Amino acid sequence: MAILGSFAFEEDFLDAARKLKSSGFDKLSLLSPLPLEEAQELMGLEKSPVRHFSLAGAIFGAIAGFAMAVATSLVFILPTGGRAIITIPPFLIITYEMTILFGVLFTLLGFHFVSGLPAWRDRPYLISAGIDRFVVIVEGAAADQVARAEAIIRDAGADEVRHVEEDQ
Amino acid sequence: MFDHGQPSYAEVNKDILSTMLETGPKYWMLLGMTMSVAGICFFMPWIYQLFVGVGAAGMNHNAVWGSYLSNFIFWIGLSHSGTLLSAVLHITNSPWRKSIYRSAEAMTLFSLMTAALFVMVHVGRVWFVHWSFPIPNEMGLWPNFRSPLMFDVMAITTYLTASSIFIYMGSVPDFAAVRDASTGLRRRLYTIFSFGWRGTAREWHTLGWAYTFFAVFVIPLAVSVHSIVSWDFALSAVPGFHHTIFAPYFVCGAIYSGTAGIVTVMYCLRKFLGFERYIGQVHLDSLGKLLITLSLIWSYINILELFTTWFGGTSYELEALSFRLTGFYAPLYWEMLIFCAFVPLLMLFKKIRLSWNKMLLISVLINIGMLTERFIIVATSQPRKFLPGAFGFYVPSWIEISISVGSFAIFVTLFLIFIKWVPAISIYEVKETLKPLRRNV
Numbered sequence: 068m069a070i071l072g073s074f075a076f077e078e079d080f081l082d083a084a085r086k087l088k089s090s091g092f093d094k095l096s097l098l099s100p101l102p103l104e105e106a107q108e109l110m111g112l113e114k115s116p117v118r119h120f121s122l123a124g125a126i127f128g129a130i131a132g133f134a135m136a137v138a139t140s141l142v143f144i145l146p147t148g149g150r151a152i153i154t155i156p157p158f159l160i161i162t163y164e165m166t167i168l169f170g171v172l173f174t175l176l177g178f179h180f181v182s183g184l185p186a187w188r189d190r191p192y193l194i195s196a197g198i199d200r201f202v203v204i205v206e207g208a209a210a211d212q213v214a215r216a217e218a219i220i221r222d223a224g225a226d227e228v229r230h231v232e233e234d235q
Numbered sequence: 236m237f238d239h240g241q242p243s244y245a246e247v248n249k250d251i252l253s254t255m256l257e258t259g260p261k262y263w264m265l266l267g268m269t270m271s272v273a274g275i276c277f278f279m280p281w282i283y284q285l286f287v288g289v290g291a292a293g294m295n296h297n298a299v300w301g302s303y304l305s306n307f308i309f310w311i312g313l314s315h316s317g318t319l320l321s322a323v324l325h326i327t328n329s330p331w332r333k334s335i336y337r338s339a340e341a342m343t344l345f346s347l348m349t350a351a352l353f354v355m356v357h358v359g360r361v362w363f364v365h366w367s368f369p370i371p372n373e374m375g376l377w378p379n380f381r382s383p384l385m386f387d388v389m390a391i392t393t394y395l396t397a398s399s400i401f402i403y404m405g406s407v408p409d410f411a412a413v414r415d416a417s418t419g420l421r422r423r424l425y426t427i428f429s430f431g432w433r434g435t436a437r438e439w440h441t442l443g444w445a446y447t448f449f450a451v452f453v454i455p456l457a458v459s460v461h462s463i464v465s466w467d468f469a470l471s472a473v474p475g476f477h478h479t480i481f482a483p484y485f486v487c488g489a490i491y492s493g494t495a496g497i498v499t500v501m502y503c504l505r506k507f508l509g510f511e512r513y514i515g516q517v518h519l520d521s522l523g524k525l526l527i528t529l530s531l532i533w534s535y536i537n538i539l540e541l542f543t544t545w546f547g548g549t550s551y552e553l554e555a556l557s558f559r560l561t562g563f564y565a566p567l568y569w570e571m572l573i574f575c576a577f578v579p580l581l582m583l584f585k586k587i588r589l590s591w592n593k594m595l596l597i598s599v600l601i602n603i604g605m606l607t608e609r610f611i612i613v614a615t616s617q618p619r620k621f622l623p624g625a626f627g628f629y630v631p632s633w634i635e636i637s638i639s640v641g642s643f644a645i646f647v648t649l650f651l652i653f654i655k656w657v658p659a660i661s662i663y664e665v666k667e668t669l670k671p672l673r674r675n676v
Contacts, residue, residue: 077671096433096435096436096437097435097436098433098434098435099434099436099439100244100434100663100666101439101663101664101666101667102439102440102442102443102663102667103436103439106436106439107436107439107440109436110436110437110440112436112437112440114444115440115441115443115444115445117441117444117445117448118444118448121448121452125452135369135380136380139369139377139378139380140377140379140380140381142377143375143376143377143379145379147379147381150381154381157380157381157382157386158380158381160386160389160459160463161380161385161386161389163459164386164389164390164393164456164459165389165393167393167397167452167455167456167459168392168393168396168397170448170452171393171396171397171400171449171452171453172396172400174445174448174449174452175400175404175445177445178404178441178442178445179430181437181441182437182438182441182442183437184407184430184431184432184438185427185430185431186430186431187426187427187430187431188431190431190433192433194415196433196434197248197408197411197412197415197434198244198245198248198412198415199243199244199245199248
C-alpha cells in the first residue's frame with residue numbers, strides 16, 4: 068500500500084516529509100514540479116555517483132580516441148611530407164574530441180543507471196505533481212502504519228490524501 | 236524578470252503547453268511555405284547538381300572552395316551560442332537563462348544539421364561521405380586523422396551528439412508535463428520520451444548532476460569545434476587563411492552571430508507564440524550587453540588581423556589583403572565592418588537595447604555581416620594565391636545562391652517542427668525563477 072499526500076505549499080510538504088522520516092517511514096518518495104534542494108537533502112542525497120560515470124567515460128574516450136587515431140594510421144599508411152606515421156599533436160585533437168564524446172555518453176548512461184529511468188511501469192503518481200503540487204509518497208506501509216502515516220500527512224496540511232495499491 | 240506580473244505554476248504549464256497542443260491554420264500555412272521553399276530552393280538545385288556534377292557551382296581551378304563552405308561556417312557559427320551560452324549560464328547560475336535556453340539549444344541543433352547538409356552538398360559525391368568516418372568501407376580506406384577536415388568530422392559529430400543529449404535531457408521533465416496534459420497516441424509517445432519521469436527528489440538530483448556534467452563537457456567542446464573549423468583554413472599555407480588568430484577569431488565570431496541569432500529567435504517566440512510574459516526586457520538587455528562585448532572583441536581581432544598582416548610585410552599576404560580591402564569584393568568587406576563593428580555600438584544606448592524592433596533589426600544586420608565575413612574569407616583568399624599565374628576569380632552560381640536561400644528555409648522548418656514537439660521554454664526552470672509559494676505570505 069502506498070499513501071500519497073498532496074500539498075499546495077512547499078514548506079508543508081517538507082514538514083510532512085521530515086515528520087514521516089523521524090517517525091520511521093524510510094521508504095519515501097518526494098515529488099515536486101521543480102527541483103528542491105531541501106527535499107534532496109532530506110532524502111540524504113549528496114554527491115551523485117553520476118560523476119564517476121563521467122570520469123570513467125572521459126578516461127575511456129581519451130584512450131579509445133588516441134588508440135583509434137594510431138590504429139587507423141597504421142592500418143592505412145599514408146606518408147605525408149616525410150612526417151611520422153604516428154603524429155602526436157593532431158592525434159591529441161582526436162583524443163580531446165573522443166574524451167568529450169564518451170564523457171557525455173557515459174554521463175547519460177550514469178543518469179539512467181542512478182535515476183532508475185526509464186521506468187515505464189505504473190508507479191504511484193499524481194499528475195498535479197508535474198504542475199503545482201508537492202506530493203509525499205509513503206511506500207510499503209504495513210496495514211497498521213497506514214493510519215499513522217495518513218495522520219502525519221493530514222496534520223502537515225495536505226489538501227488531498229490517497230491510498231494506492233503499489234502493484235498498480 | 237516578468238514584464239507582466241508573476242504567473243502561477245499552473246499558468247506556466249498552461250501557457251507553454253498550449254503553444255504545443257493548440258495548432259492553428261497559420262502554423263500549417265507557414266510550415267507548408269517553408270517546406271516548399273526548402274524543397275524548391277535547396278533540394279531541387281542540389282539534386283540537379285548531383286546529376287551534372289559540382290561544376291554547376293561557381294567554384295573553379297583557382298577557387299576550389301566557395302559559398303558552400305562559407306555557409307557551412309556560418310551555420311556552425313550560428314550554432315555556437317545556443318548550447319554554449321546555455322551551458323555557461325547554467326554553470327554560472329544565471330537566472331535570465333531559464334526562459335531562453337531551450338530555444339537557443341534547438342537553434343544549435345538545427346544550425347548544426349543545416350551545416351552538415353552543406354558539407355554533403357560541397358563534397359559532390361555525397362554517397363561516399365561515409366569514407367570520412369572511421370568505419371570499414373569497401374575501399375579499405377581509413378581516415379587520415381592528420382587532416383583538419385577529419386578533425387572537423389570528429390568535432391562536429393561529437394558536438395551534434397552532445398547538443399542533442401543536452402537538449403533532450405533538459406527536456407525530460409517537460410516531456411512528462413506534456414504526457415500528463417495529453418491523451419491517446421501523444422500521451423503514449425511522451426510516456427516513452429519522458430522515461431516515466433515522476434519528479435522525485437532522486438530524479439531531480441540525478442538530472443541536476445548529469446546536466447551540470449553535460450554543461451562542463453559542452454563548453455570546451457563548443458570552443459574546440461569552431462577552433463577546428465578555423466584550422467580548416469589556418470593550417471593551410473594560403474595567404475588570407477594562414478593566421479594564428481583564426482581560432483579565437485572564429486570562436487568569437489561564432490558566439491557573436493549565435494547570440495544575435497538568439498535575439499532574432501526570441502523576437503519570433505514572443506511575437507508568434509505569445510511568450511511576452513516569459514521573455515522580457517531583462518533578457519533583451521542582457522543579450523544586448525553580451526552582443527556589445529562580443530562586437531568589441533570581434534572588432535579588436537579584425538584590427539589585429541589587418542595589423543599583423545601589414546606589419547609582417549610578406550608580399551603575397553599584402554596582395555591578398557589589398558584584394559580584400561580594395562578589390563572586387565571590397566564593398567562586401569566594408570558592409571561587414573559596418574554591420575558587425577559599427578551598428579552594434581548603437582546598443583550602448585539603453586533605449587535601443589530595450590526596443591524589440593530595433594534589436595531585431597540589429598541582430599539581423601549582425602548575421603548578414605557575419606555571413607558576409609565567412610564569404611569574404613573564402614572568396615578573397617584562395618583566388619589570390621602567391622603568384623599572378625595562380626590568381627583566379629570566384630562568383631557563386633545561381634545554384635549556390637538558391638541553396639544558400641533554401642538553407643534558411645530548412646532551419647525555419649526544423650524550428651517550426653520543434654516547437655510542436657518540445658516545449659519552447661523550459662517549464663520547470665521558469666518555475667524555479669518564480670517566488671516560492673509560502674503559506675504565511
